[in-house]
Amino acid sequence: MTAPRVVIVGAGFGGLSAARALRRADAEVLVIDRYNYHFFQPLLYQVASGLLDPAEIAHPVRSILRGQRNTDVRMDEVRGIDLHRQVVRCSTDIPYDYLIVAAGAVTNHFGNQDIAAHTMGLKGLSDALALRAHVLERFERATETTDERERRRLLTFVIAGAGPTGIEYAGALSELFVHLLPKDFPRLDFAPVRVVLIEGRNRVLETFHPRLGSMAAGVLRRRGVELVLGRTVTEADAAGITLDDGTRVDAATVIWTAGVCASPVGKQLTELPARFGRVPVRSTLQLPGHDEVQVIGDLAELEENGEPLPMLAPVAIQQGEHAAANVIAMSGGGAPTPFRYHDKGTMATVGRNYAVVQLGRIRVAGFVGWLMWLVVHLTYIISFRSKAVVLINWAWNYIFYDRPVRLITEVGPGRAAEQQTEEQR
Amino acid sequence: MTAPRVVIVGAGFGGLSAARALRRADAEVLVIDRYNYHFFQPLLYQVASGLLDPAEIAHPVRSILRGQRNTDVRMDEVRGIDLHRQVVRCSTDIPYDYLIVAAGAVTNHFGNQDIAAHTMGLKGLSDALALRAHVLERFERATETTDERERRRLLTFVIAGAGPTGIEYAGALSELFVHLLPKDFPRLDFAPVRVVLIEGRNRVLETFHPRLGSMAAGVLRRRGVELVLGRTVTEADAAGITLDDGTRVDAATVIWTAGVCASPVGKQLTELPARFGRVPVRSTLQLPGHDEVQVIGDLAELEENGEPLPMLAPVAIQQGEHAAANVIAMSGGGAPTPFRYHDKGTMATVGRNYAVVQLGRIRVAGFVGWLMWLVVHLTYIISFRSKAVVLINWAWNYIFYDRPVRLITEVGPGRAAEQQTEEQR
Numbered sequence: 001m002t003a004p005r006v007v008i009v010g011a012g013f014g015g016l017s018a019a020r021a022l023r024r025a026d027a028e029v030l031v032i033d034r035y036n037y038h039f040f041q042p043l044l045y046q047v048a049s050g051l052l053d054p055a056e057i058a059h060p061v062r063s064i065l066r067g068q069r070n071t072d073v074r075m076d077e078v079r080g081i082d083l084h085r086q087v088v089r090c091s092t093d094i095p096y097d098y099l100i101v102a103a104g105a106v107t108n109h110f111g112n113q114d115i116a117a118h119t120m121g122l123k124g125l126s127d128a129l130a131l132r133a134h135v136l137e138r139f140e141r142a143t144e145t146t147d148e149r150e151r152r153r154l155l156t157f158v159i160a161g162a163g164p165t166g167i168e169y170a171g172a173l174s175e176l177f178v179h180l181l182p183k184d185f186p187r188l189d190f191a192p193v194r195v196v197l198i199e200g201r202n203r204v205l206e207t208f209h210p211r212l213g214s215m216a217a218g219v220l221r222r223r224g225v226e227l228v229l230g231r232t233v234t235e236a237d238a239a240g241i242t243l244d245d246g247t248r249v250d251a252a253t254v255i256w257t258a259g260v261c262a263s264p265v266g267k268q269l270t271e272l273p274a275r276f277g278r279v280p281v282r283s284t285l286q287l288p289g290h291d292e293v294q295v296i297g298d299l300a301e302l303e304e305n306g307e308p309l310p311m312l313a314p315v316a317i318q319q320g321e322h323a324a325a326n327v328i329a330m331s332g333g334g335a336p337t338p339f340r341y342h343d344k345g346t347m348a349t350v351g352r353n354y355a356v357v358q359l360g361r362i363r364v365a366g367f368v369g370w371l372m373w374l375v376v377h378l379t380y381i382i383s384f385r386s387k388a389v390v391l392i393n394w395a396w397n398y399i400f401y402d403r404p405v406r407l408i409t410e411v412g413p414g415r416a417a418e419q420q421t422e423e424q425r
Numbered sequence: 426m427t428a429p430r431v432v433i434v435g436a437g438f439g440g441l442s443a444a445r446a447l448r449r450a451d452a453e454v455l456v457i458d459r460y461n462y463h464f465f466q467p468l469l470y471q472v473a474s475g476l477l478d479p480a481e482i483a484h485p486v487r488s489i490l491r492g493q494r495n496t497d498v499r500m501d502e503v504r505g506i507d508l509h510r511q512v513v514r515c516s517t518d519i520p521y522d523y524l525i526v527a528a529g530a531v532t533n534h535f536g537n538q539d540i541a542a543h544t545m546g547l548k549g550l551s552d553a554l555a556l557r558a559h560v561l562e563r564f565e566r567a568t569e570t571t572d573e574r575e576r577r578r579l580l581t582f583v584i585a586g587a588g589p590t591g592i593e594y595a596g597a598l599s600e601l602f603v604h605l606l607p608k609d610f611p612r613l614d615f616a617p618v619r620v621v622l623i624e625g626r627n628r629v630l631e632t633f634h635p636r637l638g639s640m641a642a643g644v645l646r647r648r649g650v651e652l653v654l655g656r657t658v659t660e661a662d663a664a665g666i667t668l669d670d671g672t673r674v675d676a677a678t679v680i681w682t683a684g685v686c687a688s689p690v691g692k693q694l695t696e697l698p699a700r701f702g703r704v705p706v707r708s709t710l711q712l713p714g715h716d717e718v719q720v721i722g723d724l725a726e727l728e729e730n731g732e733p734l735p736m737l738a739p740v741a742i743q744q745g746e747h748a749a750a751n752v753i754a755m756s757g758g759g760a761p762t763p764f765r766y767h768d769k770g771t772m773a774t775v776g777r778n779y780a781v782v783q784l785g786r787i788r789v790a791g792f793v794g795w796l797m798w799l800v801v802h803l804t805y806i807i808s809f810r811s812k813a814v815v816l817i818n819w820a821w822n823y824i825f826y827d828r829p830v831r832l833i834t835e836v837g838p839g840r841a842a843e844q845q846t847e848e849q850r
Contacts, residue, residue: 036562053478091569144499144517184485187497
């Protein structure tokens with residue numbers, strides 16, 4: 001009997017942990033991703049705020065899995081999945097005996113085309129680079145315009161959604177605007193600079209304990225972030241946004257972190273998607289009706305204690321390991337086992353010296369939380385080199401309130417966005 | 426009498442050294458560049474070969490000049506220069522009392538549209554990023570195709586022009602292909618991988634002493650680079666190139682380092698450009714007929730001992746300082762002095778442990794030359810932080826034959842180029 005072909009779709013936290021857990025398995029493993037790198041999403045906002053360079057949070061999948069003789073990597077776009085013929089359709093058809101789908105999630109604009117067209121996401125590495133260039137360019141433009149109203153618009157930065165990404169980016173931006181950019185733009189009046197964080201619920205960080213949420217909110221407010229709770233963005237255009245109570249905010253930059261939904265790949269796996277397009281799976285992570293297919297991470301909908309598991313890295317990582325174990329069991333004639341999530345807790349930082357941490361009943365906020373955040377994130381980052389560089393940058397930034405990486409290299413996207421705005425105005 | 430307005434066009438080596446030399450001058454200095462960063466061009470090939478990240482060789486102009494109270498920076502495109510009204514035309518008109526034009530040079534395709542369309546340059550930061558992504562993507566594609574001929578084409582990398590940029594990039598690529606990528610692509614046969622360096626003259630590095638050139642050529646050959654001397658590229662299409670002797674080379678990647686010419690800004694300054702569109706200037710760097718205008722760096726044509734000064738960083742830097750001194754003299758009622766170039770020598774590396782160095786009569790080649798190259802380049806790089814990071818990367822690369830930065834982040838350009846090739850094939 002030949003080794004089974006195991007195909008893993010997606011090289012995010014889930015797919016990568018599955019691939020690693022299969023390194024000693026008697027199987028032919030193939031990891032497919034449309035990019036050639038795995039990146040550490042929790043630090044993406046630092047790339048977007050010019051603190052880190054892409055290479056410091058991203059690493060080529062091929063070198064991560066280099067040591068694994070039984071594993072191959074393919075940079076390709078998944079065009080479809082034929083569950084009956086058991087092939088993944090890419091530039092060529094790729095047959096599988098076992099399939100692990102870890103395609104993750106994408107930004108959710110809730111079907112609003114205007115919002116999709118006039119806001120920027122913060123989900124991928126290219127989003128972060130485009131955003132970094134865009135934010136810095138607003139300041140360049142602000143120094144040039146003579147129109148007061150336009151300058152205020154250029155210097156207004158709206159973030160929709162106060163989840164971890166939203167509040168972490170809001171904190172990073174306010175730091176950038178308060179401590180650093182005034183030195184770069186000594187002749188620019190920073191009074192009109194605004195960071196507006198809009199959240200539809202009445203609290204920030206809903207996945208955290210309310211006390212932690214309100215503490216984080218307090219810190220953000222003290223750091224100059226305008227919090228607008230209980231309001232949602234209903235319209236977006238080239239000039240700004242409108243809230244559900246009719247409030248108008250003129251802004252040249254609107255960052256959309258108000259929602260994610262499952263990758264479109266999910267449509268290939270089920271006709272009856274769950275909330276946010278997630279794919280309902282059995283407790284064993286298997287796709288109902290297709291024992292050879294497992295779905296993990298943000299893409300999978302699995303309830304535990306009546307609650308769907310959150311879209312978090314630890315869930316994806318643990319499910320990846322579990323899916324690998326199931327494959328090994330099944331290929332050995334055994335049975336897959338149900339998945340149990342071990343809550344490792346969650347944390348979020350609002351910038352210098354302050355983070356909120358929640359480990360089951362233990363809740364920490366402030367400087368200690370920030371140190372915990374620092375340690376955890378540093379240990380997670382894959383390559384040693386990245387760690388060294390990240391440390392240097394963080395130390396540098398911490399001591400000198402400086403951000404090393406403030407290059408508008410993505411002139412393409414940056415300018416494009418700019419021109420687009422011009423035209424539509 | 427109010428302080429004169431000194432406008433500097435270009436934040437390259439020339440413009441920046443002029444701005445710095447004016448830091449104590451009683452003048453209103455404005456530096457205009459279409460990018461917000463100054464970058465260290467001599468190391469651009471390392472970004473293009475995935476050894477360094479952009480932020481390690483580039484730094485925002487605003488932070489470089491942050492300390493200078495009399496200096497402002499503007500990120501803008503120069504649309505024209507009105508020598509009579511004494512204004513630089515950008516998004517708004519910028520008047521000047523003294524103008525220093527350091528707009529530099531651009532890639533020269535010698536008017537061949539096909540070559541412009543089907544080759545990639547290595548002059549700007551975006552060129553380097555696009556090239557890095559493109560080269561890595563060729564290998565990804567090569568693993569996917571089943572067509573032997575197409576695979577050979579994908580794995581053939583042509584570099585036109587054996588000046589410093591050409592040979593340094595050829596050396597960097599051959600290292601990348603020999604030491605590193607085989608680990609990332611264990612299932613790919615590397616036998617068909619070719620690096621072809623084409624040079625119209627009968628020698629490489631014509632600005633160096635012939636002995637150094639032939640030594641460098643020897644090392645490149647030993648490292649697997651195919652040198653084609655005395656031949657020029659006459660045609661380029663989506664599938665490859667044709668040489669002047671009719672030789673056909675099928676290649677999916679053609680890098681054009683065969684020539685540069687003065688920035689189009691030069692046309693605003695003279696009706697009678699010199700060779701390569703450079704602007705002839707007086708020995709004082711002044712524009713004939715416009716004493717208040719000085720032209721420096723690659724853009725300026727100035728002969729010394731019957732030879733036009735080379736397009737090199739040291740020339741631009743020294744001319745920048747001299748132009749600043751002239752401005753200070755003139756604004757004080759004095760007279761500008763003629764410029765003399767102090768040859769600091771030139772150097773070029775062909776990769777690990779080997780560089781050729783020429784300091785007047787002193788000529789060094791090999792490991793010692795490489796150490797000198799290392800020291801000089803490290804000292805040149807502007808910010809401390811960059812130095813630290815660059816050191817880490819170089820050490821890492823030197824010890825582990827590894828290249829930290831191998832991300833295909835520019836999926837945009839990369840894919841675009843790809844699709845273009847597809848269509849045109």
